[in-house]
Amino acid sequence: TISLSEVLESCVDARQAVARSRNVNLTYDPPTDEISVVADREGLRTVFDNLINNALNYTADQGAVSVRGFCHDGKAIVEVEDNGIGIPQEHQSRIFERFYRVDKARSRGMGGTGLGLAIVKHCMGVFGGEIEVESETGRGTLIRILLPVSEQSAQLIETVKGST
Numbered sequence: 069t070i071s072l073s074e075v076l077e078s079c080v081d082a083r084q085a086v087a088r089s090r091n092v093n094l095t096y097d098p099p100t101d102e103i104s105v106v107a108d109r110e111g112l113r114t115v116f117d118n119l120i121n122n123a124l125n126y127t128a129d130q131g132a133v134s135v136r137g138f139c140h141d142g143k144a145i146v147e148v149e150d151n152g153i154g155i156p157q158e159h160q161s162r163i164f165e166r167f168y169r170v171d172k173a174r175s176r177g178m179g180g181t182g183l184g185l186a187i188v189k190h191c192m193g194v195f196g197g198e199i200e201v202e203s204e205t206g207r208g209t210l211i212r213i214l215l216p217v218s219e220q221s222a223q224l225i226e227t228v229k230g231s232t
């Protein structure tokens with residue numbers, strides 16, 4: 069099993085230089101409890117890197133991207149939220165398809181191929197997780213992933229809750 073906060077923090081750190089160079093405020097809120105997830109490190113990195121890169125790519129300079137990790141209902145949750153261009157409602161269910169890009173003109177020059185989220189979705193299938201999107205055009209996007217926590221980690225969190 070893998071420490072969620074460790075992988076998440078290093079993915080955020082790796083993008084700080086890029087964020088700063090564009091005056092994008094990239095923040096990270098770690099989980100309060102240590103959460104171990106059943107996943108492989110490389111796969112998790114791929115997922116977080118893609119989500120953070122998208123949030124940065126589709127958000128204008130001076131924008132904000134926030135990354136949070138927490139535990140809810142026995143699941144490990146990671147949210148990557150931006151206040152960028154957003155995804156129109158009618159496209160939201162299709163962005164996980166291979167090569168699908170919302171607006172080729174809009175995203176031209178951003179160098180994407182439209183594979184990132186297809187890979188993310190594939191990884192989430194392998195991990196037994198889920199992915200959700202909430203977005204509004206011109207306001208921003210929230211991508212949420214839900215992952216199973218390891219047995220041990222789940223027990224620990226229960227114990228901590230029980231003692232408070």
Ligand code: ATP
Pocket residue numbers: 118122123126150152153154155163164168169170171175179180181182183184185186209
């Ligand atoms: P790449 O393969 O380099 O990741 P990509 O970013 O175009 O290319 P995806 O990551 O799969 O491909 O995303 C698919 C499309 O979904 C993007 O082209 C973009 O239109 C839209 N999208 C994804 N994330 C966001 C976001 N945070 N804000 C706005 N649009 C987004």
Ligand code: MG
Pocket residue numbers: 118121122180184185
């Ligand atoms: Mg992408």
